[in-house]
Amino acid sequence: MLNEIAFLLCASLTLAGAVAAMMLRNLVHCALCAAGAFAGLAAIYLQLSAEFAGFAQFLVYVGAVAILIVFTILLTRGADIQTGRAGSSSSWIGLLVAGLVLACLVGSIMSSPGLVRLPAQTANAPVQKIGEQLMNQYIMPLETMGLLLTAALLGGVVIAMREPAKANPSAR
Amino acid sequence: MTTPLANYLILAALLFVIGLAGALTRRNAVLVLIGLELMFNAANLNFIAFWRFNPHPEKLTGLMFVLFSIAIGAAEAAVGLALIIAVYRHRRSALMDQFNSLKG
Amino acid sequence: MEFIIKYLWLMPTAPLLAAGIGALLHRRQRLLGAGLAIGAILFSFGLACVAFSTTLRGGRATSNFRWFEFGTTSVQLGWVLDPLGAIMAVMVTFVSLLVFVYSVGYMAKDENFTRFFCFLALFAAAMLGLIIANSLLLFFICWELVGLASYLLIGFWFQKPSAAAAAKKAFIVTRIGDLGFLLGILYLYGRAGTLLFYDGGHGCLERNANTGVMMGTTLIALLIFCGAVGKSGQIPLHVWLPDAMEGPTPVSALIHAATMVAAGVFLIARVYPLMTPESLQVVTWVGALTAVFAAAIAVAQNDIKRILAYSTVSQLGYMMMGLGTGGVSVGMFHLTTHACFKALLFMGAGSVIHGCHEEQDIRKMGGLSRRMPVTFMTYAIGMMALCGVPLFFSGFWSKDAILDAAHHWRFSQTPFYLGLVGAFLTAFYMTRQVVLVFFGRSTNQEAEHPRESPPVMTLPLVILAAGAMLLGFFGTPVWPWFQSYLAEDNAVFDFSKLTEGGQLGIMLLSTGLVAVAMMLSGWIYFKKAASADREKDPLETAQPALFALLQHKFYVDEIYEATVVRLTVAFAMFSDWLDRKFWGGLVRAVSWLTVALARLSQTVDETVVNGSFDAGTETVRDSGKWVSLLQNGQTQRYLGAIGLAFCGLLIFLLWGSQ
Numbered sequence: 049m050l051n052e053i054a055f056l057l058c059a060s061l062t063l064a065g066a067v068a069a070m071m072l073r074n075l076v077h078c079a080l081c082a083a084g085a086f087a088g089l090a091a092i093y094l095q096l097s098a099e100f101a102g103f104a105q106f107l108v109y110v111g112a113v114a115i116l117i118v119f120t121i122l123l124t125r126g127a128d129i130q131t132g133r134a135g136s137s138s139s140w141i142g143l144l145v146a147g148l149v150l151a152c153l154v155g156s157i158m159s160s161p162g163l164v165r166l167p168a169q170t171a172n173a174p175v176q177k178i179g180e181q182l183m184n185q186y187i188m189p190l191e192t193m194g195l196l197l198t199a200a201l202l203g204g205v206v207i208a209m210r211e212p213a214k215a216n217p218s219a220r
Numbered sequence: 221m222t223t224p225l226a227n228y229l230i231l232a233a234l235l236f237v238i239g240l241a242g243a244l245t246r247r248n249a250v251l252v253l254i255g256l257e258l259m260f261n262a263a264n265l266n267f268i269a270f271w272r273f274n275p276h277p278e279k280l281t282g283l284m285f286v287l288f289s290i291a292i293g294a295a296e297a298a299v300g301l302a303l304i305i306a307v308y309r310h311r312r313s314a315l316m317d318q319f320n321s322l323k324g
Numbered sequence: 325m326e327f328i329i330k331y332l333w334l335m336p337t338a339p340l341l342a343a344g345i346g347a348l349l350h351r352r353q354r355l356l357g358a359g360l361a362i363g364a365i366l367f368s369f370g371l372a373c374v375a376f377s378t379t380l381r382g383g384r385a386t387s388n389f390r391w392f393e394f395g396t397t398s399v400q401l402g403w404v405l406d407p408l409g410a411i412m413a414v415m416v417t418f419v420s421l422l423v424f425v426y427s428v429g430y431m432a433k434d435e436n437f438t439r440f441f442c443f444l445a446l447f448a449a450a451m452l453g454l455i456i457a458n459s460l461l462l463f464f465i466c467w468e469l470v471g472l473a474s475y476l477l478i479g480f481w482f483q484k485p486s487a488a489a490a491a492k493k494a495f496i497v498t499r500i501g502d503l504g505f506l507l508g509i510l511y512l513y514g515r516a517g518t519l520l521f522y523d524g525g526h527g528c529l530e531r532n533a534n535t536g537v538m539m540g541t542t543l544i545a546l547l548i549f550c551g552a553v554g555k556s557g558q559i560p561l562h563v564w565l566p567d568a569m570e571g572p573t574p575v576s577a578l579i580h581a582a583t584m585v586a587a588g589v590f591l592i593a594r595v596y597p598l599m600t601p602e603s604l605q606v607v608t609w610v611g612a613l614t615a616v617f618a619a620a621i622a623v624a625q626n627d628i629k630r631i632l633a634y635s636t637v638s639q640l641g642y643m644m645m646g647l648g649t650g651g652v653s654v655g656m657f658h659l660t661t662h663a664c665f666k667a668l669l670f671m672g673a674g675s676v677i678h679g680c681h682e683e684q685d686i687r688k689m690g691g692l693s694r695r696m697p698v699t700f701m702t703y704a705i706g707m708m709a710l711c712g713v714p715l716f717f718s719g720f721w722s723k724d725a726i727l728d729a730a731h732h733w734r735f736s737q738t739p740f741y742l743g744l745v746g747a748f749l750t751a752f753y754m755t756r757q758v759v760l761v762f763f764g765r766s767t768n769q770e771a772e773h774p775r776e777s778p779p780v781m782t783l784p785l786v787i788l789a790a791g792a793m794l795l796g797f798f799g800t801p802v803w804p805w806f807q808s809y810l811a812e813d814n815a816v817f818d819f820s821k822l823t824e825g826g827q828l829g830i831m832l833l834s835t836g837l838v839a840v841a842m843m844l845s846g847w848i849y850f851k852k853a854a855s856a857d858r859e860k861d862p863l864e865t866a867q868p869a870l871f872a873l874l875q876h877k878f879y880v881d882e883i884y885e886a887t888v889v890r891l892t893v894a895f896a897m898f899s900d901w902l903d904r905k906f907w908g909g910l911v912r913a914v915s916w917l918t919v920a921l922a923r924l925s926q927t928v929d930e931t932v933v934n935g936s937f938d939a940g941t942e943t944v945r946d947s948g949k950w951v952s953l954l955q956n957g958q959t960q961r962y963l964g965a966i967g968l969a970f971c972g973l974l975i976f977l978l979w980g981s982q
Contacts, residue, residue: 055223059231066235066258070242075250082254085235089261096228096272101286105264108290113257113297120301121250124314142244142960145967150237152971156978157229171272173283186284193291200295208302210309244964252960320957 062088075126083114097171228269236262247315249304260293329385335371338364340449346442357438361445362424369417376410386522404458412455419582422784427574429780447473460519478571490567497564501554508547529597545603556588556640558614569629573674582663589643593652604648611644612739619749624874628673650729653807657799661718665709668788672703675777686760693762696776702785709792711751714835718796751841759849
């Protein structure tokens with residue numbers, strides 16, 4: 049009973065945050081609502097006994113990605129853009145497509161035979177075990193992830209770097 | 221755990237669709253990226269739900285996947301945002317309508 | 325004889341070479357042209373004499389070769405040497421030699437001298453080829469060549485319209501006969517399987533002896549006789565011979581007196597084993613009728629050569645009659661003697677014409693006996709031979725042989741009586757001619773008086789006159805060397821033969837008729853010749869209607885013109901119309917159709933093919949333009965597309981496969 053209420057709360061928080069993130073006019077508000085959605089998701093993870101994932105979600109998404117988004121909004125002067133429409137020219141088509149996808153997904157979920165399954169008695173995911181598995185079974189993905197993050201870091205820096213001032217005066 | 225699996229899945233689906241709708245409708249590039257992140261998270265939720273409702277949860281496969289997915293999502297968000305900044309510098313605008321020079 | 329047969333083919337080839345080289349000569353190379361021809365004919369004469377000498381003991385030699393094959397059968401040609409061919413070859417080459425020499429003088433003033441000798445040589449070659457031919461096909465080929473040479477020579481002065489017309493007439497009329505001849509050849513080939521005369525027992529003339537089956541049917545014999553009718557001028561195809569006198573006189577002497585017209589007689593003699601008794605009856609009747617018919621017309625003619633032409637037709641009728649009633653030797657004997665004296669008469673007439681400066685009307689001549697003595701003497705000898713004056717003149721013996729055979733003919737005596745009538749008429753008109761030409765007062769008012777011809781022309785006359793007198797002695801009943809030679813048995817010198825079988829009676833009868841005719845004619849025309857009035861013939865005043873009929877040749881030409889010629893012309897015009905309008909129209913329609921089809925094809929090609937291709941490419945380009953609109957650079961549009969595709973895939977996977 050408590051679980052259900054908790055789930056409903058978290059779910060509504062997440063959904064409300066997501067909807068708000070997609071509909072608000074002010075970009076910074078959107079970013080903050082998105083962060084709230086992420087937080088709600090993290091709570092659901094915790095509820096699903098995936099503690100590590102939940103904390104990781106919170107740390108990474110709410111703590112880093114949302115901040116990144118806010119930075120970008122500020123860097124691209126999104127805070128003071130109020131002119132024009134919020135939605136693009138063909139927003140109705142987009143909504144239609146989204147609705148279609150929703151229908152498909154829900155339909156497939158409801159008609160799936162694997163839906164009838166009982167949850168496991170206890171889900172035990174201690175951090176130690178995660179660490180062990182990371183170092184034994186998933187060592188390759190771990191290292192690759194390291195490489196990927198390095199590359200993303202470097203790439204991001206290079207892309208967003210302001211060009212040097214001693215560039216060609218005619219290249220403006 | 222009394223909430224059935226379907227609830228989580230439907231929540232994930234809803235989240236996904238909201239993210240998709242936003243990515244399709246909003247003009248600003250950053251909002252498109254936010255939508256993308258929402259879609260990512262919906263997929264992650266799916267994985268966790270299925271891990272939890274697995275008869276053998278000690279295998280931790282779902283959890284591992286989600287961990288990596290989170291990391292990759294973060295990296296992708298970083299690069300994407302860097303791209304938006306670079307494009308903004310070039311075009312003086314962050315609106316998706318105006319990024320249409322790659323057309324036939 | 326075996327030796328000679330291998331070289332016999334040189335006999336016609338020498339004149340042929342002369343003709344071939346002569347055709348390439350320039351008009352001014354007269355000596356070379358004449359020399360080639362005379363040399364060639366001299367060579368052929370020598371060869372003929374040698375061949376003749378080998379056949380004196382009789383026998384026959386052949387030399388055959390294969391010409392071409394088709395399927396399993398082959399067509400063979402060859403040449404044969406036997407008494408019949410040998411005597412004919414000697415006669416032809418001898419007369420040809422004399423005529424060639426004569427022509428040197430006669431045609432001296434003509435500018436186409438060289439062409440003349442070329443054609444003469446061609447004729448000699450064809451005639452000799454005809455004589456030695458062992459195959460009916462080769463015979464026919466040479467037959468046609470002889471006709472061609474005759475056409476070329478009759479129309480020698482082709483600038484004269486009458487000469488050109490006469491040449492055409494000669495060729496066409498003989499062609500009608502040749503059509504029958506060709507049909508006969510084909511029928512015979514179908515029946516006998518071979519066209520060789522003598523082939524070691526398998527020739528078409530030999531089968532009779534071996535199998536006893538008559539190879540020739542009456543139809544074949546009559547069809548072959550058609551050819552002879554055309555070539556030898558029997559009625560009804562005699563109309564070309566008098567018109568053929570348009571050619572130069574040597575041509576008339578050689579071709580239309582001695583040799584070519586005799587080819588018809590020779591043909592019948594050659595294929596005699598094929599002639600059935602019924603066909604021989606037809607031959608006799610045709611010959612007898614022709615003899616009288618032509619002799620009657622000759623009485624009323626005024627052109628010196630035309631009289632001789634009709635005389636030739638008449639004598640050919642006699643020859644046919646002889647073949648029909650008495651066999652090969654009788655006909656051939658008269659042919660040989662006739663060749664001699666008719667050539668003599670023609671050449672004499674040519675000498676007269678030459679002397680009178682190309683005048684040919686006997687009413688305008690007279691008194692030439694004093695001015696042209698040699699010509700007169702030789703002409704008189706020829707005339708007496710023709711009439712059949714007894715003993716020393718060959719015509720008497722040969723004509724008598726014919727009359728004797730006709731008298732003994734078992735079918736009817738009418739040809740005999742017709743022959744007697746013909747003899748009477750012959751004597752009558754020849755006397756008329758000689759009297760009007762050579763006796764009486766000269767009506768030639770020209771400034772230049774007629775002169776005797778040069779020796780090159782009179783020498784052949786003298787030689788032929790001698791022959792006309794002496795040749796007869798080879799065929800008398802007392803010593804029938806000629807007949808025995810042809811029949812290949814021995815001749816016996818027997819005076820008693822003269823009296824047997826009523827021959828003496830016939831001789832006396834014919835002599836009497838000739839004498840009466842000559843006296844009558846002489847009496848009528850001497851008075852005429854002496855007077856100056858030459859316009860009206862005495863006979864004309866006596867019987868004007870009959871005389872007009874005879875003078876107009878029984879209107880045969882006019883009848884032909886009104887019927888056959890008009891019919892042919894109408895048919896030709898119809899054919900022309902048909903060809904031009906009908907077939908031409910069809911051809912034009914087809915061509916129009918082709919052009920229309922081409923136009924249609926062009927249109928189709930341009931509009932349909934090109935158009936469709938262009939439309940296709942246009943469609944591709946337009947569709948490309950349309951498809952490229954999908955890529956508008958809007959990233960969100962792409963994302964939407966991915967979403968739609970995802971839905972589609974999901975639906976297909978989950979529910980599409982049910």
